[in-house]
Amino acid sequence: MLLFLFRRLVQGLAVMFVISLISFSIQDNLGDPLREMVGQSVSEAERQALREEMGLNDPFLVQYGRFMSKAVRGDLGTSYFFKEPALQVIMDKLPATLELVFGATLLIVFISVPSGVYCAIRPNSWLTRLILGVSILGISIPVFLTAIFCIYLFSIELGWLPSYGRGELVSVFGLWDSGFFTKDGILHLVLPCFALASIMLPLFIRLIRSEMVEALHTEYVKFAKAKGLRKVRVYFVHALKNTMLPVLTVGGVQIGTMVAYTILTESVFQWPGMGFLFLEAVHRVDTPLIVAYLIVVGGIFVIVNTLVDILYGLINPTVNLARTAQ
Amino acid sequence: MKKILKSMAGMVLATTLAVGAQAATLKVAYDSDPVSLDPHEQLSGGTLQMSHLLFDPLVRWDKDMNFEPRLATKWERKDDLTMRFHLRKGVKFHSGNDFTAKDVKWTFDRLRSSPDYKAIFEAFAELKVIDDYTIDLVTKKPFPLVLNNATYIFPMDSEFYTGDDDKGQPKDRLVKHAGSFASRNASGTGPYIVERRQQGVRTDYKRFADYWDKQSPGNVETITLTPIKEGPTRVAALLAGDVDFIFPVPPNDHNRIDRASNSELVVLPGTRVITLQLNQERVEAFKDKRVRQAINYAINNKGIVDRVMRGFATAAGQQGPKGYAGYVEGLKPQYDLEKARQLMKEAGYEKGFSITMLAPNNRYVNDARIAQAAASMLAKINIKVDLKTIPKAQYWPEFDLRSADILMIGWHSDTEDSANFTEYLTACTDESTGWGQYNSGNYCNHKVDDMVRSANQETDLAKRAAILQDVERTLYEEAAYVPLHWQNLAWGAGKGVQAESVVNVMNFPYLGDLVVTQ
Numbered sequence: 001m002l003l004f005l006f007r008r009l010v011q012g013l014a015v016m017f018v019i020s021l022i023s024f025s026i027q028d029n030l031g032d033p034l035r036e037m038v039g040q041s042v043s044e045a046e047r048q049a050l051r052e053e054m055g056l057n058d059p060f061l062v063q064y065g066r067f068m069s070k071a072v073r074g075d076l077g078t079s080y081f082f083k084e085p086a087l088q089v090i091m092d093k094l095p096a097t098l099e100l101v102f103g104a105t106l107l108i109v110f111i112s113v114p115s116g117v118y119c120a121i122r123p124n125s126w127l128t129r130l131i132l133g134v135s136i137l138g139i140s141i142p143v144f145l146t147a148i149f150c151i152y153l154f155s156i157e158l159g160w161l162p163s164y165g166r167g168e169l170v171s172v173f174g175l176w177d178s179g180f181f182t183k184d185g186i187l188h189l190v191l192p193c194f195a196l197a198s199i200m201l202p203l204f205i206r207l208i209r210s211e212m213v214e215a216l217h218t219e220y221v222k223f224a225k226a227k228g229l230r231k232v233r234v235y236f237v238h239a240l241k242n243t244m245l246p247v248l249t250v251g252g253v254q255i256g257t258m259v260a261y262t263i264l265t266e267s268v269f270q271w272p273g274m275g276f277l278f279l280e281a282v283h284r285v286d287t288p289l290i291v292a293y294l295i296v297v298g299g300i301f302v303i304v305n306t307l308v309d310i311l312y313g314l315i316n317p318t319v320n321l322a323r324t325a326q
Numbered sequence: 327m328k329k330i331l332k333s334m335a336g337m338v339l340a341t342t343l344a345v346g347a348q349a350a351t352l353k354v355a356y357d358s359d360p361v362s363l364d365p366h367e368q369l370s371g372g373t374l375q376m377s378h379l380l381f382d383p384l385v386r387w388d389k390d391m392n393f394e395p396r397l398a399t400k401w402e403r404k405d406d407l408t409m410r411f412h413l414r415k416g417v418k419f420h421s422g423n424d425f426t427a428k429d430v431k432w433t434f435d436r437l438r439s440s441p442d443y444k445a446i447f448e449a450f451a452e453l454k455v456i457d458d459y460t461i462d463l464v465t466k467k468p469f470p471l472v473l474n475n476a477t478y479i480f481p482m483d484s485e486f487y488t489g490d491d492d493k494g495q496p497k498d499r500l501v502k503h504a505g506s507f508a509s510r511n512a513s514g515t516g517p518y519i520v521e522r523r524q525q526g527v528r529t530d531y532k533r534f535a536d537y538w539d540k541q542s543p544g545n546v547e548t549i550t551l552t553p554i555k556e557g558p559t560r561v562a563a564l565l566a567g568d569v570d571f572i573f574p575v576p577p578n579d580h581n582r583i584d585r586a587s588n589s590e591l592v593v594l595p596g597t598r599v600i601t602l603q604l605n606q607e608r609v610e611a612f613k614d615k616r617v618r619q620a621i622n623y624a625i626n627n628k629g630i631v632d633r634v635m636r637g638f639a640t641a642a643g644q645q646g647p648k649g650y651a652g653y654v655e656g657l658k659p660q661y662d663l664e665k666a667r668q669l670m671k672e673a674g675y676e677k678g679f680s681i682t683m684l685a686p687n688n689r690y691v692n693d694a695r696i697a698q699a700a701a702s703m704l705a706k707i708n709i710k711v712d713l714k715t716i717p718k719a720q721y722w723p724e725f726d727l728r729s730a731d732i733l734m735i736g737w738h739s740d741t742e743d744s745a746n747f748t749e750y751l752t753a754c755t756d757e758s759t760g761w762g763q764y765n766s767g768n769y770c771n772h773k774v775d776d777m778v779r780s781a782n783q784e785t786d787l788a789k790r791a792a793i794l795q796d797v798e799r800t801l802y803e804e805a806a807y808v809p810l811h812w813q814n815l816a817w818g819a820g821k822g823v824q825a826e827s828v829v830n831v832m833n834f835p836y837l838g839d840l841v842v843t844q
Binding site for chain 2: 029030034035037038039040041042043044045046049050052078080081082083084109148151152153159162163165197200267268269270272277280282283284285321
């Protein structure tokens, strides 16, 4: 286990190094940061002077070296727009994104598990057909359309839910501002979480259904039924437990995708999280922030994948972690 | 008589307002946020909108593009070079300090060190303090735009910005890429003070209790400003009643806001002109005036306004919009396909040629679609256009390199004056003066340059206007570039928000004077 973790750490660092190199080398193609910082009528000479002052005229290796020597000390540069350390800016927005992802995950779990199981148990009922039909629709509609439709229906027409932002927040132990503890905050969470969940829901419903169908045909489920165990117990303990392994693996991979999709969801709902921050940073050519974001998200991917592997090992002890890492 | 009527109307208005004028809260959503609380850090719409809330200019534009006294109560011309301003007495800064001439001098000197504002204040020699409430603005040469530039002087609290901050940096430090005291703290004389600010997320303003302008009907006690980047989200927030005032409203949503019972649309003709420049250095044919004219005749400005902009623009035949000094009534957009073909034939390009065209796709309203429309119109006179549209972040470096045969550029005059258009867009490129910095057409006519130069020293405004009109006429006849249209401006306002009385063509709504009834 320790060996596995150590290998993962080394791999992770290598990945981060490559990400930093790539993101640092594409920054010249993102545009001219000065253009976003100065008014249109500022002369070329003035801009050159500023570029020189900011070290943007130095050769690539000099700039990269300067970046790396600071990065190893935890300083990923200073955002041009926020004028604060880029890492700090991202960490300030992280809770908002995590809450969004967390809310969406809750929705996915609480909707996909029961409906997936139901569809497996009652393959021919009209509700099953409805669920599967809607989920096909869900797969084919892009997330921002879902989001805009939700806003139109629930905010404008019905007036039930707020259309943008996070609403009233409560500070939790002074660590982060959370929207989970006020009515207003939760109301603000509903639509963005649903929009974000909508991309994954169909996938998980279908996955759980097909795994469950398979599990229901196994000998031990038939045996358990024959033994006269209660149906609920058979379905939810015996069968479901074994459908969860592949679901967990897919889920781990999908968390990364979900973080990526927060960019779309956050920008439609003006959600002040990391994804929205990143999109804005691209528009503003805030290169230090772009580089820092890519590194942080890369880090999240590495950590999540490691956790999934560990969890996998715990649920299914026949998997040898140290060997799979080779 | 007119004056009496006006003041009577004002009194009636004031009494009716006094009945319904309770302190109100206003939730505003713009598409962008000022980069800093420092009014001198960036010359942008966002900064100016903020400056009118936190600070007050010496003078400001009114609805009819006249000057309205603010911190300067009157002004008079002393001689060719000097304009004297009398300052308002009894004005307090947010910090409690008194506002005097030394604050204006301090602000003026700081402005001239700002990379963004330097060019605007280039014409000035100095600001002389005569006494506590009198200053003289002295120019190097006779200069007609002193008042235009005075709209940029938002006096800052010199005492408040003196000394060192907790990082040991001077409080008046002016930097773009690192935080400074002035970028996080502000003390002006304006109607609002910043209560809380989360950059890029939300800013809360509270009305300044000691604000000098007690005549102002404004009754908005607190303002919450949320930048909402996405047009549809901004519109949805207004329709859902989550915000009360938005800008801009995308053309596609105008009808929705107009029709909705709880919102209204306010539209003004804007002053930003959208143009295409024909690069004569890259394309031999563009050196021929007949080809340039043919292109002007082939592009249907009115059609673009109607179809692409959905009527939300004014077709242009010149640079400066109506109301500007150089505006000439008779210079209408040209569109005549037959004539265009005829001119191409005369120039020997009947069979046409192929060119490249580059336009941004997220800078101006519908920019990419305008470019597509123009390209397809040029196909009708056998000019094949290879069009590429890219995001503005990548567009500007390409524009600086003048790397396509036709480039799109929009321009709004910082000084609200016609000469500014020529200085940047159509003058011969001169790196030492900065003239022609955005002239990617490489059009060069020294006669035009001389005319603008003499206009810039003409303090008789009627004579000056005549010169600038001549400039517009010459550029029109020469087909120096392709004018397309002036973008309109549109705000969306919730019920009870009397937006119409505070918005203006420069797009810095005077929210301090806004009245909200419930």
